[in-house]
Amino acid sequence: MHLLQIISCPCIHERYKCDLSTGPSHTFIAQTCIGYLLHFADNPLNQTTFPGYPLSLYAAEYWSHHLRLCHDREILLSSTMRLLESGSTQFVALNHLYSIQWGTTGSPDWHRKGPSPLHMCSKIGYTEGVRFLLDKGAAVDTD
Numbered sequence: 001m002h003l004l005q006i007i008s009c010p011c012i013h014e015r016y017k018c019d020l021s022t023g024p025s026h027t028f029i030a031q032t033c034i035g036y037l038l039h040f041a042d043n044p045l046n047q048t049t050f051p052g053y054p055l056s057l058y059a060a061e062y063w064s065h066h067l068r069l070c071h072d073r074e075i076l077l078s079s080t081m082r083l084l085e086s087g088s089t090q091f092v093a094l095n096h097l098y099s100i101q102w103g104t105t106g107s108p109d110w111h112r113k114g115p116s117p118l119h120m121c122s123k124i125g126y127t128e129g130v131r132f133l134l135d136k137g138a139a140v141d142t143d
Contacts, residue, residue, distance in 0.1 A: 023071025030070050033063035034079050040093035041082070047110060060097030064124035073128050081132055084117035091117065 036059040045053065067073060067080065083090055095114025100107070114120075118138040121129035134140075 023069065026066045027070035027072060027075065030063055030066035030076055031079070033059040033066060034076065034083050037063060037083055037094055037097075038079065038090050041088060041090040044089045045093035045096060045108075047107070050108065056093075056097050057100060060094055064126065068125055073126070077128055077132060080126070080129060084120060084129065084133075086117050 036055060039053075040056075043049070045056065050056070063083075067076060070076065082088075083094065085091055095112060096108035096110060098114060099109040099112045115123065116138070118130065118133045118140065121127075121133060
């Protein structure tokens with residue numbers, strides 16, 4: 001759980017002379033964020049449980065950033081598509097969390113519907129996800 005706090009710390013760059021901006025680093029962080037969000041498949045996120053997941057906002061806001069910058073997005077296709085299953089508890093959680101920004105003290109908009117998986121993939125520039133969803137018959141004209 002502390003992983004995202006550690007890898008986002010600027011002192012790591014200086015102290016260990018490591019470059020966290022390379023593709024494999026982004027792959028690892030994207031995988032961690034997606035895994036964190038997939039936790040909500042079996043543990044639905046709601047007003048009561050939300051305070052127990054402090055990194056959920058970071059994961060919801062930045063998973064796609066790290067996914068776009070990772071060295072091999074195909075590696076994460078299966079877990080990403082599981083996260084983006086329309087109507088699933090994890091996708092509902094992602095949409096709720098996506099409504100507020102990391103670092104704020106707000107609470108998710110629990111009534112927000114949010115975009116469809118196809119629209120989310122196209123918005124974040126995840127072309128592999130767009131292709132996958134279209135091949136599976138995703139409707140282009142839905143929100």
